Amino acid sequence: MNKFNLGIILKGLNFHQLKKIIFLLIFVNQIFLAQEKMISITIDDVPNTSEYLYNNFTPILLNILDSLEIPFAIFINESKILQTDSIERNKALLNLWIENESSTIGNHTYGHLRYSNVGLDSFLTDVEMGERFTIRFANRAGKPVKYFRFPYNDLGKDSIQHFQGKSYLNSKGYTIAPFTIESSDWMFNHVYEHYLKTGQIEKAKNIGEMYKEKTMQIVEFFEKMSLAKYGRNVKHIYLCHDNKLNADYLTEIISELREKDYQIISLDEALTDPIYAQENRYYKKWGISWMYRWIEKNEERLKWMRQEISLNEIQELYETFSKVK
Numbered sequence: 001m002n003k004f005n006l007g008i009i010l011k012g013l014n015f016h017q018l019k020k021i022i023f024l025l026i027f028v029n030q031i032f033l034a035q036e037k038m039i040s041i042t043i044d045d046v047p048n049t050s051e052y053l054y055n056n057f058t059p060i061l062l063n064i065l066d067s068l069e070i071p072f073a074i075f076i077n078e079s080k081i082l083q084t085d086s087i088e089r090n091k092a093l094l095n096l097w098i099e100n101e102s103s104t105i106g107n108h109t110y111g112h113l114r115y116s117n118v119g120l121d122s123f124l125t126d127v128e129m130g131e132r133f134t135i136r137f138a139n140r141a142g143k144p145v146k147y148f149r150f151p152y153n154d155l156g157k158d159s160i161q162h163f164q165g166k167s168y169l170n171s172k173g174y175t176i177a178p179f180t181i182e183s184s185d186w187m188f189n190h191v192y193e194h195y196l197k198t199g200q201i202e203k204a205k206n207i208g209e210m211y212k213e214k215t216m217q218i219v220e221f222f223e224k225m226s227l228a229k230y231g232r233n234v235k236h237i238y239l240c241h242d243n244k245l246n247a248d249y250l251t252e253i254i255s256e257l258r259e260k261d262y263q264i265i266s267l268d269e270a271l272t273d274p275i276y277a278q279e280n281r282y283y284k285k286w287g288i289s290w291m292y293r294w295i296e297k298n299e300e301r302l303k304w305m306r307q308e309i310s311l312n313e314i315q316e317l318y319e320t321f322s323k324v325k
C-alpha cells in the first residue's frame with residue numbers, strides 16, 4: 001500500500017474508527033515490545049590472575065569481550081592481585097578491566113568472604129578492603145563504582161542480616177547487583193580444567209559443549225517463567241565468572257543468544273526493567289536467582305525451583321574431582 005492510498009483510506013474514516021486503529025497499533029507495538037529479548041552479561045571474580053599468568057600475561061576473556069563489542073559488568077575481588085607473584089602486572093590487569101570502555105564496575109569484596117559465615121563486621125571490612133585499587137582506577141577512568149555483588153550471592157543468614165547488609169551498602173551508595181540467570185559455570189569450569197590439565201581434551205570439549213547446552217536450556221526456562229509470571233520476557237542478567245571455560249565458550253553462548261534474538265544490554269539498562277524494583281522476599285543465605293526471590297510464597301518458589309534444568313551430571317563430576325587433589 002503506498003502513501004497515497006493510505007491517505008485516502010484514513011481520510012474516509014471517522015474519529016471513532018481512527019481511534020480504534022490507533023489503539024490497535026499501540027497493542028501490536030506492545031506485543032512486539034513484550035517479545036523483545038534482552039540480557040546483560042555480568043562477570044564475577046575478576047581478575048583471574050592465575051589464568052593471566054598461565055597465558056603469558058594475556059587477558060584472554062577481556063580481549064574476547066572487547067572484540068565482541070558488547071557491554072559487560074565486572075565484579076572485582078582485589079585479593080586476586082596477590083594470588084600470584086606478579087603483583088604489579090596483576091594491578092595493571094585490574095586496571096585494563098576497569099578502563100575498558102565497555103565495562104561497568106562492581107565491588108565483589110576483597111577476599112570473597114561468605115557474609116552469613118563471617119558476620120557483619122568482617123563483611124564490612126571485606127567490602128571496604130575491596131575498594132582500594134578499584135576506586136582509584138575507576139576514578140582515573142572517569143567511571144563510578146556503583147554496584148556491589150555479594151560473594152556467593154549470600155545476602156545474609158536471616159532477615160536481620162539481610163537488612164543490615166543492605167542498609168550498609170545503600171549508605172555507601174552501592175546498588176546490590178541482582179541476577180536472573182546463571183548456570184553454575186564455576187562447576188563446569190572446575191571439571192573442564194581438570195580434564196585439560198590431565199590431557200583429556202575430548203572430555204574437556206564435551207564439558208564445554210554441555211555448559212553451552214545447559215546454559216541455553218536454563219535461559220529458555222527463565223524465559224518461560226518470565227512469560228508465565230510477567231506476561232513478557234524481562235530484561236535478564238546473566239551471571240558467570242572470569243574463568244578458562246568462558247574464555248573458550250562465552251563467544252559461542254553470546255552468538256547462540258543472538259540467534260535466539262537476544263540483544264546484549266548493559267547492567268544499567270537491564271536494571272531499568274521495573275521487575276528489579278520488587279522486594280527480595282527470600283531471607284536465606286543461598287545464592288538463588290532473583291526470579292525466585294521476588295516470589296512471596298515459599299511453596300510457589302519451590303514449585304518453580306523444582307522445574308529448573310537439572311545439573312546433576314556436572315555436579316557429580318564436580319564433587320568427584322573436588323575430592324581429588
Ligand SMILES: [Zn+2]
Pocket residue numbers: 044045108112151152
Ligand atoms: Zn564470586
